[in-house]
Amino acid sequence: MSRTMPVTMETPQVRNLLETNPRTRLIDVRTPGEFAAAHIPGSSNVPLDLLREHRSELTASHEDPVVLVCASGARAEQARSVLETAGLDQLSVLSGGVTGWQQHDAPMNHGSGTWGMERQVRLTAGLLVLAGVLASIAYEPLKWIAGFVGGGLTFAAISNTCAMSRVLGLLPHNRTRKGDARRMLPALTGEQAPTGRTAD
Template identity: 50%
Template sequence: MTAPTTIDSQDLSERLSSAAPPRVLDVRTPGEFETAHIAGAYNVPLDLLREHRDEITKHLDEEVVLVCRSGQRAAQAEETLRAAGLGNVHILDGGIVAWEAKGFAVNRGAQRWDLERQVRLVAGSIVLTSILASIAAPKLKWVAAAIGGGLTFASLTNTCAMGMALSKLPYNRGATCDAQTVVSQLVGPAGDRKAR
């Protein structure tokens, strides 16, 4: 398997201004996307992309750039698209964090916590609560151990079951987070892309 092809923020900015701009797919949750996203990007959450990969890839015939917060979810999306036979796929190096750090503009909406921050809050809260509660019920310390084991597994496999579960909460979902809406946006007129 070949290493994913990355593209830096400057190169993406130049390509977006070209006559044939790439299709930018932001694989974060709708809540994260609403907070800040690159103009013209399509929100295709990672779980939705995985579940409807074949249907979505039918509408991706040009160059595709995948964006997430820092690159982890984009790398997983890249694997999914390559497995479906899509070849011209790139990952924005450093994700939206690097894009903003380089001073490139984003469209902003309601501010929400990103998924990684939510995972840290939930995992930390469970560990803290179970350790404190283990004073009264000693066996609760194993809940903290389970969370620690889960985080270790997540790091080793570059996946996160807690993140996947949190991404399905209403806080992270939008009204337009379904395969039919995503596909209709992808097949809409090319001019719609510039207005996003």
């Protein structure tokens, strides 16, 4: 099948696609907690860690357009790479992610859930820097903790990857529960219209 979807789409393009093709699938690859806190109406949650874990099993039995969504676009790009390796090619990434969607005053569903991954990274990095500076008062070499964190954040920005978010993603509140694959994956791969959508 040849690609007919652009690699990335801006919020207005995605909204137009949803209006003109109701079978378009919005797949949010953030953690379940992030999805529960806020998500685009009609989107389905299929976390990135689940896609990585089941990459060898992923085959789509449909030709519906798929738009991948995350907080900023970085994790959705990673998900696109995973899915293209698995043979799925009708994929686009929402440019700017949920953040860009909100900047266009597009509708959002809000609930209760964990902080977004970016906010968790900021908190963790801030605590490590603060701890390193305070601890260096007693033992001066510990100031290099702050330098290490700063270097890591600089590399994350340049490479558009984030090792800290990968580590935080292993925490229980960010992990997909065992058994959720059977419920979540059909939203992406199933022949019928996604059943896990939240349309309210």
